[in-house]
Amino acid sequence: MIEIKNLSFSYTEKKVLDNITLSMYKGKLHGLVGRNGSGKSTLLKCCLKFLKVSDDTILISDKDINNISIKDLSKLIAYLPQDHEQSFSWKVKEIVLMGRTPYMKGMFGLDKDDYNIIYSKLELLDILDLAEFSFNELSGGQKQLVMIARALAQETPIIFLDEPTSSLDFSNQLMIWRMLKRISDIGITVVVCTHDPNHILWYCDNVIAIDDGKILATGDTATVLNEELLYNIYKNRYRIETIGDQKIIYPESFH
Amino acid sequence: MMIFKNNILKKFFIYFLLILLFITVSVSLMIGSYTVSFVDTLSIVINKLFSFTLSNYSDTYEVIVWDIRAPRILMAVFTGIALSIAGVIYQSIFRNPIVEPYILGVSSGAAFGASLGIIYPFFSVGVKLFAFMFAMFSLIISYSLAYRRDRTPIVSLVLSGIIIGSIFTALVSILKYLSDDTQLREIVFWMMGGMYYSSWNDVFVNGVAVGAVFLLIWILSWKLNILSMGDDTARSLGVHPELYKAIFITSATFITAMIVSTVGIIAWVGLMVPHMARMLVGADNRYLIPTASLLGAVYIVICDTLARMVIESEIPIGIITSIIGAPFLLWLLRSRSEKVY
Numbered sequence: 001m002i003e004i005k006n007l008s009f010s011y012t013e014k015k016v017l018d019n020i021t022l023s024m025y026k027g028k029l030h031g032l033v034g035r036n037g038s039g040k041s042t043l044l045k046c047c048l049k050f051l052k053v054s055d056d057t058i059l060i061s062d063k064d065i066n067n068i069s070i071k072d073l074s075k076l077i078a079y080l081p082q083d084h085e086q087s088f089s090w091k092v093k094e095i096v097l098m099g100r101t102p103y104m105k106g107m108f109g110l111d112k113d114d115y116n117i118i119y120s121k122l123e124l125l126d127i128l129d130l131a132e133f134s135f136n137e138l139s140g141g142q143k144q145l146v147m148i149a150r151a152l153a154q155e156t157p158i159i160f161l162d163e164p165t166s167s168l169d170f171s172n173q174l175m176i177w178r179m180l181k182r183i184s185d186i187g188i189t190v191v192v193c194t195h196d197p198n199h200i201l202w203y204c205d206n207v208i209a210i211d212d213g214k215i216l217a218t219g220d221t222a223t224v225l226n227e228e229l230l231y232n233i234y235k236n237r238y239r240i241e242t243i244g245d246q247k248i249i250y251p252e253s254f255h
Numbered sequence: 256m257m258i259f260k261n262n263i264l265k266k267f268f269i270y271f272l273l274i275l276l277f278i279t280v281s282v283s284l285m286i287g288s289y290t291v292s293f294v295d296t297l298s299i300v301i302n303k304l305f306s307f308t309l310s311n312y313s314d315t316y317e318v319i320v321w322d323i324r325a326p327r328i329l330m331a332v333f334t335g336i337a338l339s340i341a342g343v344i345y346q347s348i349f350r351n352p353i354v355e356p357y358i359l360g361v362s363s364g365a366a367f368g369a370s371l372g373i374i375y376p377f378f379s380v381g382v383k384l385f386a387f388m389f390a391m392f393s394l395i396i397s398y399s400l401a402y403r404r405d406r407t408p409i410v411s412l413v414l415s416g417i418i419i420g421s422i423f424t425a426l427v428s429i430l431k432y433l434s435d436d437t438q439l440r441e442i443v444f445w446m447m448g449g450m451y452y453s454s455w456n457d458v459f460v461n462g463v464a465v466g467a468v469f470l471l472i473w474i475l476s477w478k479l480n481i482l483s484m485g486d487d488t489a490r491s492l493g494v495h496p497e498l499y500k501a502i503f504i505t506s507a508t509f510i511t512a513m514i515v516s517t518v519g520i521i522a523w524v525g526l527m528v529p530h531m532a533r534m535l536v537g538a539d540n541r542y543l544i545p546t547a548s549l550l551g552a553v554y555i556v557i558c559d560t561l562a563r564m565v566i567e568s569e570i571p572i573g574i575i576t577s578i579i580g581a582p583f584l585l586w587l588l589r590s591r592s593e594k595v596y
Binding site for chain 2: 070072074078084087088089090154
């Protein structure tokens with residue numbers, strides 16, 4: 001779905017991304033993990049054309065992103081930034097409707113079909129009853145679901161999310177991950193930046209570990225995500241233990 | 256279907272405002288130091304527009320209604336529309352509900368141009384044109400100061416606007432210092448704003464500009480919705496943030512500069528009216544833009560009518576809009592402190 005070949009990027013002289021090569025696959029849930037400042041967000045921004053990259057370094061369905069207009073790209077990748085606080089009082093359905101922008105025709109260009117699509121996405125995420133609510137009055141978890149509904153309304157084969165669970169309580173974090181799993185199960189490629197390796201272990205099909213702009217490891221979570229990789233990412237020792245049929249990561253020392 | 260019903264209501268409200276504006280303008284044409292009857296006013300307007308005599312009226316009434324009141328009232332309408340649209344645009348793009356159309360130093364630039372024109376009339380370009388030129392000039396400098404690597408971050412724009420604004424304000428102070436008493440009075444009066452000098456020519460020029468910008472912005476109103484979500488989101492939805500930011504900010508500043516150079520600096524409208532409109536129809540610019548425009552027009556026509564009626568001589572309208580606007584905003588902030596509009 002997405003092929004990245006020998007991608008390097010720098011804001012100044014220091015390379016933020018250094019010779020990255022990796023693949024992201026259709027219908028898989030990918031966890032992008034790495035320390036703060038490791039280049040995770042920069043990698044997403046390169047794929048979204050927020051940052052300019054060299055020719056033939058990023059291919060989406062075998063097409064160089066430098067040959068894809070931002071309008072066409074918006075039909076391929078939906079993006080959820082970390083911060084989505086609103087200054088104005090939008091209704092939930094208005095926010096989700098914005099996801100239909102790439103398909104707009106004419107002056108106001110939104111028709112009944114667009115409304116039907118957004119309602120089906122709200123339904124998929126079990127939040128249809130929130131449609132008429134004011135976005136600013138929702139809880140953190142609900143807000144995040146609305147933003148995911150907007151990304152779904154874009155009807156793209158790929159969705160990027162930048163730390164979607166960072167400000168949520170424990171149960172909402174897991175709820176969002178279950179939804180993301182549900183979305184990847186319907187064939188959408190999902191790429192999530194996250195700071196919790198347990199989430200990757202529990203939900204992601206694939207892991208992309210990045211440190212100092214370089215790929216540490218990439219591949220199937222079950223085989224790639226091990227204690228050695230965790231040490232390479234965080235420079236601290238962690239253990240992976242199996243409890244029942246579930247694995248869990250915890251620090252070797254709590255001191 | 257709740258949405259359908261809601262949007263229908265919003266449309267009805269916009270039609271209601273249109274009727275309200277018509278009534279306000281009509282009443283304003285009739286009242287003032289001399290009250291002209293409804294029949295006479297109607298006859299004058301119909302006679303002037305369609306050269307059809309409905310009934311006889313005195314020539315004095317014709318001068319009052321058609322030559323004095325009509326151009327200033329229409330100018331008030333365009334001022335209200337322009338400042339409100341500009342307010343909506345700036346607030347959406349800056350993602351900040353307390354931004355007003357003068358944020359990029361436009362008013363200070365215009366004030367400097369006007370003062371220059373008043374003190375050095377030998378440039379003979381005229382006060383209005385001077386004011387307009389410097390208003391646009393301040394936009395160009397603010398924008399280019401903030402522009403870095405294909406981006407114009409909002410914080411940089413605000414900062415450069417403040418810088419340009421304060422430089423022009425300082426320059427105005429120098430000009431005030433250099434001016435004689437008559438000139439000083441003229442500068443101060445200009446800066447307080449007023450419709451009194453409005454001519455039919457001003458009405459025509461501003462009407463065309465404001466009308467054209469209104470249409471453009473209304474057509475692009477969905478894009479403005481997207482821009483208010485931030486640059487990254489806009490880009491990921493296929494809307495080029497820099498291109499549209501430039502279109503919106505230039506259009507908003509252009510009409511603000513046109514209006515300010517014709518009627519002076521009128522405060523608070525561009526801040527308050529968008530708030531009021533948002534409380535009524537919500538944040539969706541497709542409805543917000545016509546609602547704010549019409550509300551602004553009604554508000555300025557009422558303020559201008561008060562300006563010429565409250566006391567014997569005329570009060571500059573900028574004073575009235577501030578006296579009503581400031582407490583209103585205070586009330587708004589206190590009563591709505593939990594919700595952000």
